[in-house]
Amino acid sequence: MGGIVGGMTTDHEEHPGPHGYSGDKAALxxxxxxxxxxxxxxxxxxxxxxxxxxxxxxxxxxxxxxxxVAVGLLEDHLAHCVVDAARAGDPSAKVKEASDAIARLVRS
Amino acid sequence: MGGIVGGMTTDHEEHPGPHGYSGDKAALxxxxxxxxxxxxxxxxxxxxxxxxxxxxxxxxxxxxxxxxVAVGLLEDHLAHCVVDAARAGDPSAKVKEASDAIARLVRS
Amino acid sequence: MGGIVGGMTTDHEEHPGPHGYSGDKAALxxxxxxxxxxxxxxxxxxxxxxxxxxxxxxxxxxxxxxxxVAVGLLEDHLAHCVVDAARAGDPSAKVKEASDAIARLVRS
Amino acid sequence: MGGIVGGMTTDHEEHPGPHGYSGDKAALxxxxxxxxxxxxxxxxxxxxxxxxxxxxxxxxxxxxxxxxVAVGLLEDHLAHCVVDAARAGDPSAKVKEASDAIARLVRS
Structure with missing residues (x-):
């Protein structure tokens, strides 16, 4: 997994794109x-x-x-979208969205 | 899922226990x-x-x-541990821990 | 897996019960x-x-x-029900039943 | 699933290829x-x-x-390889192979 998101989880202020995985887009x-x-x-x-x-x-x-790939994207989503939402105020919608995606992934 | 964590995702300041699911312990x-x-x-x-x-x-x-049960616990973990860590400073360890748990769950 | 069905896959004529896993019932x-x-x-x-x-x-x-446990039961089912049906004539119903059970297991 | 193996499970004597899915190769x-x-x-x-x-x-x-696709291939494998082996004599190797494939699929 580390390959996808390694740099980003420890350096999550620098991702250029809106959705976090841009920095590792090539690897993904x-x-x-x-x-x-x-x-x-x-x-x-x-x-x-x-x-x-x-x-x-x-x-x-x-x-x-x-x-x-899916677990890497999820880690990235948590490290960016959920963390940013937590800092901005109410992350509950992002958390729900992430856990719904986890549920779909586990059952698919 | 809602049954486990319903109240907590929207009210994550009030959980009494150290790990977040105490409020819904009876349901769990x-x-x-x-x-x-x-x-x-x-x-x-x-x-x-x-x-x-x-x-x-x-x-x-x-x-x-x-x-x-697992997805409910994960949602709870995101809503509490990850969100609290994001607000306190560096959530990367909590994020990694959560995504490792997701990877184990998907493969088990 | 071997523990459940080990003896039975190599000795499938001797199972006493109607559904094959009786011989290893204690292990199961x-x-x-x-x-x-x-x-x-x-x-x-x-x-x-x-x-x-x-x-x-x-x-x-x-x-x-x-x-x-599930994979052991499936192996047992194949070794007994499907094999017996193949020898008796038309195994297609048993085969369909087994693959439906596999599909449910993979998605659950 | 039916699309892949439908005709073959009810007509398993006619498959032209050595591994059973040839008849539905185009669909697969x-x-x-x-x-x-x-x-x-x-x-x-x-x-x-x-x-x-x-x-x-x-x-x-x-x-x-x-x-x-995987469940369809498994159904096909059961309907041909396992059934043929049962009729020819000892199907235990084919049964073991099938249940190992199921175990890998469930965990992958």
Whole structure:
């Protein structure tokens, strides 16, 4: 996870964009491109009649990679949106939004 | 979720205990006692040779109930520990702790 | 997992009960009793105002233990119900039932 | 799910390929291409600084779509590999392989 948000959690005053992950946008995009490559690899495996247990192993890997991106985004959201809202006054809406996103992620 | 933390997210100055969920401790304990009942129900089902697909359905229900408790605790943690830390100065340790807990929950 | 179904997957002709897990019923009940103990431990933690991140870690542990029981039951179901149905003729209903249970488990 | 394996679970003698999903390969590839489109959509969202909660919602959707593919492949695996092995003699290796894949999927 550290790769995505490492610099930002300790340096959260400097993010240039409105939503916090801009500073690590390149790293995040790199992760998503690797996941896209995994999904294309899955298509190739299906196309070549790869044994389905091996396809399932690759699906589990892609799912784990998506999780890592999601947890990184959540950490970033907490470090920026929730923290900024707490300092500005009432963070309850941001907190609710974050925990709803966590609930969706856990169940999806 | 609202049941656990409803009053606290909008009223986070008043929680009496050190960890935030004290105000809704009764509701949280009630949820955990219902889950304990579900686990005892599972033992009864196994003991009576209930069809295993029905046992699995009950396991999924218990798992969902555990998730609901976990997401409620996380919301509470964000609303109290993270928000308090943000106001006091540096929330980065609390944010990291929360996102590590989210990562463990998603993978468990 | 092996503990639950170990003997049965290699010896699936001998299970005495109608649903396959009877032979390992004692092991399965032991697992469920340990999970019940984990849930009671969670109640104690909440009652004693344990730091919520530690409660969440214990919830993740209970969830993992429930998963292990579920996967063991599924393996048992495949080794008995699906296999028996395949030998008797048309297993498609048993297969559908098993994959529906897997889908519920993955999403719960 | 039905879309992937519908015809095959009721007609499992006719699949042309060695691993069972060949008959529905086109449908399965279509699903994977839609998931690839979701991942590219995620890159666009990050690139355009979309609010991270909305990115997380899209990640949950992609994860659900991956789950649907995985459960469909598992159903197919049960309907073909496990059933064929049961009829040929000893299905225990296929059963173990399937339940290990389920365990990986549930934890990933």
């Amino acid at each position: 995009l790199g992760r998503l491109r690797r996941i896209e490559g995994q999904i294309r690899g899955l298509q190739r495996m299906v196309d070549e009649d790869t044994y389905c247990i091996d396809v399932l192993t690759q699906i589990s890997a892609a799912k784990s990679a998506l999780h890592a | 304990l009630g949820r955990l006692r219902r889950i304990e009942g579900q686990i005892r129900g599972l033992q009864r089902m196994v003991d009576e040779d209930t069809y295993c697909i029905d046992v699995l359905t009950q396991i999924s229900a218990a798992k969902s109930a555990l998730h609901a | 009940l032991g697992r469920l009793r340990r999970i019940e103990g984990q849930i009671r431990g969670l109640q104690r933690m909440v009652d004693e105002d344990t730091y919520c991140i530690d409660v969440l870690t214990q919830i993740s542990a209970a969830k993992s233990a429930l998963h292990a | 590839l279509g699903r994977l291409r839609r998931i690839e489109g979701q991942i590219r959509g995620l890159q666009r969202m990050v690139d355009e600084d979309t609010y991270c909660i909305d990115v997380l919602t899209q990640i949950s959707a992609a994860k659900s779509a991956l789950h649907a």
